[in-house]
Amino acid sequence: xxxxAAARFYALPDSLDELVGxxxxxxxxxxxxxxxxxxxxxxxxxxxxxxxxxxxxxxxQSPADLCAHLNADxxxxxxxxxxxxxxxxxxxxxxxxQLAPAAAAAQWxxxxxxxxxxxxxxxxxxSDTPSQAARPFKPIRS
Numbered sequence: 001x002x003x004x005a006a007a008r009f010y011a012l013p014d015s016l017d018e019l020v021g022x023x024x025x026x027x028x029x030x031x032x033x034x035x036x037x038x039x040x041x042x043x044x045x046x047x048x049x050x051x052x053x054x055x056x057x058x059x060x061q062s063p064a065d066l067c068a069h070l071n072a073d074x075x076x077x078x079x080x081x082x083x084x085x086x087x088x089x090x091x092x093x094x095x096x097x098q099l100a101p102a103a104a105a106a107q108w109x110x111x112x113x114x115x116x117x118x119x120x121x122x123x124x125x126x127s128d129t130p131s132q133a134a135r136p137f138k139p140i141r142s
Contacts, residue, residue, distance in 0.1 A: 058085065
């Protein structure tokens with residue numbers, strides 16, 4: 001890890017409940033978060049959503065940036081799929097232990113146990129668990 005990454009400040013909200021950003025539609029990030037080619041992110045496209053969340057988590061300069069662009073439910077659902085620098089992941093998981101992989105796995109196990117208790121015939125498969133598969137970059141030009 002570079003000295004820059006280790007020393008860099010990463011914005012964090014006080015609570016995940018503050019993250020009330022969009023859950024659908026096309027989102028264009030401000031230049032101070034996404035300074036590359038003008039890109040918009042279609043939140044219906046999982047690759048776009050993950051790329052946008054990765055950029056916001058890495059580049060947000062204040063909790064207000066996070067609250068405007070991230071949604072707590074989407075963040076919880078996709079946390080283990082996000083490709084993040086170790087200091088970002090560590091900072092978030094320290095502040096919010098429920099994001100840590102063990103907590104996420106326990107929550108997932110609890111959900112599947114609830115499903116089987118309710119008579120669901122669904123059994124977990126490898127497609128039910130998060131993966132770190134490579135995602136293509138797919139900008140939407142406007």
